[in-house]
Amino acid sequence: MFLGDASTLLTVLNRRLPELGLVRYVCTETSWIQSVLFWTNIRVGTSEIVLLQSNITVNYIKRKSDYVHEPISRTGLESIWRKMIELEIPAMAFNPYEGMMAKISPTATPFPYRADNLWKIQSYVEDTRHGEKYFDGNFERLVEIKTRVGSGNFFRNEHSFPVKPYFNI
Template sequence: MANIRSVDVDVEDGSAWVQVGATLGEVYYNIAEKSRTYGFPAGTCPTVGVGGHLSGGGYGALVRKFGLAADNIIDARLVNAKGEILDRKSMGEDLFWAIRGGGGGSFGIILSWKIKLVPVPQTVTVFRVNRNLEQGATALVHKWQNIAHTLPRELFIRVFMGRANTTINASFQTLYLGKSKELLNIFQSKSDFVTETISETGLKGIWNRLYEAEEPQIIFSPYGGRISEIGESEIPYPHREGYIYEIQHLAWWDEGTIEASNKNINWMRRFYRYMAPYVSKLPRAAYINYRDLDLGQSRNGTASYAQARAWGVKYFNKNFERLVQVKSKFDPDNFFRNEQSIPAVPA
């Protein structure tokens, strides 16, 4: 699919057809070539492919202003199990719903997406503030939890945390859709608070566990704004109202041995267990684009409904049931499958 990568921007229509082999960086570049006042709300990693990113939802730095990438898909071209090429009209609204956040590899082969471009100012403000433990990082991260999801939706502040020699560093990476002078006024006036946060004691427990790995990283990404306004069943991605931020935990290592892999994977699993009291429950939610095979997996894509539900409700909550219905209708023979695909059930 890497050779199917054209990006056709229509400024007058405020849309673009994007083939799935294009990267996010190529999409952003092509939009910027045609317009200084349009953008698209997708991820921040420029080498990520459009096909899978949008299939799983697509979280990015404009999410608080415009929602997920998948919230801004207006058409698609797909090859179904019969080899037919379908667009939104010919595939119908059920299948079109499922492919916008239901995960790749379950319903067909996406060839291209038609995306809705979003208005952005010609001037934006980007900056980063780094603080270590000795500079008060724990208190700052604790306060970030209270305010990040309540700030104006033009403001996105993400926190990256990891080891820095003998201390922990927190990097507050910020995007504001506007000029820096406007941003100063926001910081002076905003003081909303909520209670669903990790305590400073809990954060110190996170720091202790970061010391156990060689190159760990924890990312807190805020919710609030547009992503939280959209109903949880509008597309398959359900994690909306009530969430204040998302956590991504990673471990990096250069040594290519089984021992090194096991050491870092085991650290990730211990950290995941430690976080259980602080995160969502019943189910413990997960993001399909950060696919986690520890939640369960299918051998050769043949999991039963009961087996697939173990991970399906964590990714999709109540939307899992509708995804199963769509799968059973449009791919009853389970032609499209993977380790965590949506199962088809007999009629």
């Protein structure tokens, strides 16, 4: 997601990463509130009123964040993608921090640790290893039940079973 219009995105990316070959027709401009729908797995274009409905299922997942201080080479990125395919990790998000963010003083925001970081990488953390051992083969079944029946609450216990992310249901 780029916070700006498609023309600016095309200008920046085609100047700095021309090998991507980004073209206008693959860019979708949308409002911030419509991007909330996208990140909630609701089709962009749906009325924002749907966010006020209490029957929206919220799935909580555990993510891992890594802060990048030096650019990752093309070979490095290809290695990351191969590993993602091998481990069947469906998504990884890169949050850029350089550019305009670098011009803002670290004391001017409640986000001071971003000064020397180029970007943050977020990925889904597989949290089943402990559960599989502890529940002796029943862990997947219990997670499936929790996802279908009680994914919107943690049964008042944040250490309860995790739920499956949207892309696994």
